[in-house]
Amino acid sequence: MKGITLLLASVVILAGIVAFTAPASLHADDSAAPAYVTKIPPGYRDWRLISVSLEEGNLNSLSAILGNDVAIKAYREGKLPYPDGTIIAALHYAHVPSAENNKVFGHAQSFVPGAPTNIQFMVKDSTKYAATGGWGFATFVDGKPAAPASMKSCFPCHSQAKASDLVFTHYAP
Amino acid sequence: MKGITLLLASVVILAGIVAFTAPASLHADDSAAPAYVTKIPPGYRDWRLISVSLEEGNLNSLSAILGNDVAIKAYREGKLPYPDGTIIAALHYAHVPSAENNKVFGHAQSFVPGAPTNIQFMVKDSTKYAATGGWGFATFVDGKPAAPASMKSCFPCHSQAKASDLVFTHYAP
Numbered sequence: 448m449k450g451i452t453l454l455l456a457s458v459v460i461l462a463g464i465v466a467f468t469a470p471a472s473l474h475a476d477d478s479a480a481p482a483y484v485t486k487i488p489p490g491y492r493d494w495r496l497i498s499v500s501l502e503e504g505n506l507n508s509l510s511a512i513l514g515n516d517v518a519i520k521a522y523r524e525g526k527l528p529y530p531d532g533t534i535i536a537a538l539h540y541a542h543v544p545s546a547e548n549n550k551v552f553g554h555a556q557s558f559v560p561g562a563p564t565n566i567q568f569m570v571k572d573s574t575k576y577a578a579t580g581g582w583g584f585a586t587f588v589d590g591k592p593a594a595p596a597s598m599k600s601c602f603p604c605h606s607q608a609k610a611s612d613l614v615f616t617h618y619a620p
Numbered sequence: 621m622k623g624i625t626l627l628l629a630s631v632v633i634l635a636g637i638v639a640f641t642a643p644a645s646l647h648a649d650d651s652a653a654p655a656y657v658t659k660i661p662p663g664y665r666d667w668r669l670i671s672v673s674l675e676e677g678n679l680n681s682l683s684a685i686l687g688n689d690v691a692i693k694a695y696r697e698g699k700l701p702y703p704d705g706t707i708i709a710a711l712h713y714a715h716v717p718s719a720e721n722n723k724v725f726g727h728a729q730s731f732v733p734g735a736p737t738n739i740q741f742m743v744k745d746s747t748k749y750a751a752t753g754g755w756g757f758a759t760f761v762d763g764k765p766a767a768p769a770s771m772k773s774c775f776p777c778h779s780q781a782k783a784s785d786l787v788f789t790h791y792a793p
Contacts, residue, residue, distance in 0.1 A: 492668075492669075493668055494668075495665075495666055495667075495668070496665075496669055496684050496686060496711075498684075498732065498733055499672045499682050499683070499684045499713075499732075499733060500682075500718075500730065500731065500732050500733075501674055501682060501715070501730075501731040501732075502729055502730055502731075503729040503730075503731070504725075504727050504729035505729075506729065509672050509673075509674060510672070511669050511671075511672045511684065511792070513669060538669075538792070540672075540792060542674070545673075547781075547788070548788060551777060551780050551781075551788075552677075554677050556675055556676040556677035556678075556679065557673065557674075557675055557676075558673065558674040558675075558676070559671065559672075559673050559674075559789075559790065560671055560672060560673075560792040563792075563793055604724060607724050608720075608724075615720070615721060615724075616732075617732065619684070619711070619713060619733040619736075620736055
């Protein structure tokens with residue numbers, strides 16, 4: 448999910464321009480504006496594993512993707528769309544070599560999580576987040592939510608995963 | 621943990637020779653021989669996350685490392701040695717590019733778990749596994765335990781992590 452921010456900068460800019468130039472009347476109803484998740488869902492570090500991932504390139508990130516009980520049940524049953532109450536957490540870490548492991552292996556081959564870079568969430572609430580496919584998006588850096596402007600790319604990018612209800616991560620067996 | 625098998629093939633061979641040529645009297649007491657874990661600990665896929673890792677080179681493996689409740693408590697408290705009852709699971713997957721994600725990113729940068737390659741466990745029981753530092757080691761491929769000969773390298777390699785009670789994986793925040 449992290450790369451979306453970098454990749455779709457142009458989309459963000461375009462969206463910003465559109466928002467800025469749109470007639471005020473279109474914004475009379477605030478419920479149509481995207482709502483973001485502004486509080487870290489409690490207990491996420493105790494959630495069960497959905498999968499892991501690696502992003503190379505600019506992101507250079509090792510990640511664990513966890514789900515709350517509703518998410519894990521939905522993943523295992525393979526039913527879409529995800530029900531309200533589903534929360535998916537992506538814990539992103541810097542992707543750093545492990546000097547300790549490489550010494551044992553005798554090769555530079557081992558990578559482990561470095562410092563956390565951010566934590567992202569997708570929260571399903573088909574009413575509250577109706578404007579963004581029923582998903583509320585969130586990015587927290589050092590426990591603080593990212594600026595809303597940087598979040599505008601989440602929904603259009605995730606919309607490309609329509610067949611899996613806007614979720615990129617598959618369940619690892 | 622997976623790479624140990626490959627790396628220490630020579631140790632395994634040596635150990636085999638030593639075992640084969642040792643006087644029979646040394647083996648009168650079976651408790652001195654390494655014991656391995658032969659059953660998959662139930663419920664491990666529901667355990668909480670310790671960390672994730674990536675091994676490049678021959679291993680080319682993306683991994684999730686999970687712990688049972690005893691393991692998670694011990695990790696979070698930072699107390700060593702790990703108490704009896706600790707179980708650490710390493711779920712290893714082939715490290716494969718995600719065509720789906722790369723299409724969205726516009727770059728070949730995204731890797732996800734492919735087919736599971738094996739699952740490894742470390743089970744702490746200071747009595748049962750006294751001969752191997754209190755840890756029972758296990759590798760399961762397709763649900764079946766690996767041949768004991770291939771497991772002889774586990775303990776000598778993990779012994780290099782003496783400062784962390786033979787455990788390589790650190791807790792990811």
